Amino acid sequence: MNTVTIGLVLALTTIAAGCTTTDSSRNLADAGVPGKALAQQVCSICHGADGNSTNPTFPKLAGQQESYLIGQLTDFRSHGRSDPAGSEYMWGISRHLTDVQIQQLAAYFAQQQPIADTSANAKLEADGKAIFMNGLANQNVPACETCHGAKGEGNASFPRIAGQHADYIAKQLRVFKDTEMRPKGAVMKVITHDLAPDEIQAVAAYVSTISR
């Protein structure tokens, strides 16, 4: 047997060996692949293995409420959420996930430790904190903490927003305010209706720095 043949046999053996486990599979259409494997092999590329994404295009998932993650993945799968970040990236990723995999994925990221952004603009963040804590009474904007919690930690009904990327928060507030792309977040349409662009920037900046 010459060198080439030996090499090809070794390569095919290696490839065949790699086909026998689902623990490190990147197959998004195999119901047998555990959610944790998908989280680490695929989701981690954008969202981070610990759920703390680097690029603000992709939201941090660490510590997110499990029920919220299940709801969002289910919405992506059914195309119930159609904002660009959702449809361009997540429709395809979620299209064949099973309910069990979605639950496992949600559990994986909910268990991760969130890491907040560091303070970058104290004045802007202070303005945002005032809106977060007190709302804007004359614009019919309630305090964010009313639903999302005093530390933005969320609960079974509302998502965690603490420590989320400011750019992601601001873009989603604009999605709620200006579009119908997230119908299950319709309550936010009323709340954001009178928020001005600079107020969106301020509250997003503050939220990104909440560390608990």
Next chain:
Amino acid sequence: MNVYQYQHVMAGRNVLPAHCRCVDNATYINKCSETVLSHSGMVLIFSWLATLLMLLMSMNAEAVPAFARQTGQNCLACHAGGQFPELTPYGRMFKLTGYTIGERTVPLSVMGVFTANKVKVNDPAAGHTQDGTLTFNTGSLFLAGKIMDKAGVFAQITYNNYAGDTGFSGHTGSDNLDLRYADRLINKKTDLIYGVTLHNNPGVQDVWNSAPAWGYGVVPGSTGTGAPVTPMLDGGLAQQVAGAGAYVYWNQSVYAELTGYRTGNGVFSFMTQGNGVQTIIKGTNPYLRLALTHAWGAHNAMIGVSHLDVQQYPDPTNLSTPTDRYRDNSVDFQYQYLLDPHTVTATLTRIHETVDYGTPGALADTVDSFRGKASYVYKAKYGATISYFDVSSSLNGFTSPTGLSGNRGWTPEIFWTPMQYIRLGVQYTLFNKVNGVSSNTDGAGRKASDDNTLMFYVWGAY
């Protein structure tokens, strides 16, 4: 001659074009096909592509180029600002993990490019369509996608109208190919991707756009005017060799690769078919690659080095002669800022080549290439690019009509991507220097600026 023309760089020494080089700064599909296809063959291929296109168009709305069908995602998930082929961090990971993310699907795609070139002063010695006529340039068929759970392929066959030296004859051949297996060991603290690759073009396995195989634009370029001598690493072995390599990518910070290249004949000839007279290299020729990467916020950057050491027979029909040895060292850099609606990308590539000739007493040569490119894309639709090239060599084995060497110029470009599978662009290549001078570049009074070329293109893929 044209963008895929041969560089008979060893004038008086090479009976055959042993060193086939791509010649301008806007070459994505590196190839130098020479197999002439008959008229009936052309009709057959067109019919085939048209049938395939209709078949694909009859599929669901997500039936887009094969990888997008596999992942269900928009092209811009993997391509920065939608600029094919420039990869995002996710696109790089998709490739490094063996094209296996997603699900197996119909692994076929097609791509076509129409171009119109207008050279400032027509050069009768250099290629076709210098008068601005819109012409079908290249068409490609891709076999691309997940094969097994941890193995995938990117393989391209290209029909190139301009592969010949004369006339409107069509040429078809193997284009870029990369077959790989990869696995990923990951937990919260460690992330190790390791894999093996079999490919046919040094650098095509790279995931950064500063690699010459991917770096110089979305479509094949213009007319072949102002063609410089370029280093071996810049397409000199494209679709002529078979490379088997192994790589690791640790903690998304350090990439290391070792590949060996052999002549792409015998069992590997499927990787090199239709690309002219087979280049013959001696034994296994090593390629080393090391890159450091870092991402912060919406930014990411890479700095890397590579080394290629090739021993090539100057005459592939006579293997009794000593080989010429090409040693290439490169340093390259890439930066990206990716945050909707803005995409900024930049690359720098510097290659230094030493050529030691096998002929006793022959003086060595050096080839130096520097290229830079910066792009901005707004909303993944409207883009502008500026690129710079400066390529020169010594003139011991190489020749130049002026007795000097060096091509230098700029290519500004604007483009529009109305939908993710179609792109229209206009670029203008300005030559400051051709053959080392700005005037009398051919010894007959031609100026470097006479080679300035306006190019309009329409690129589409499905």
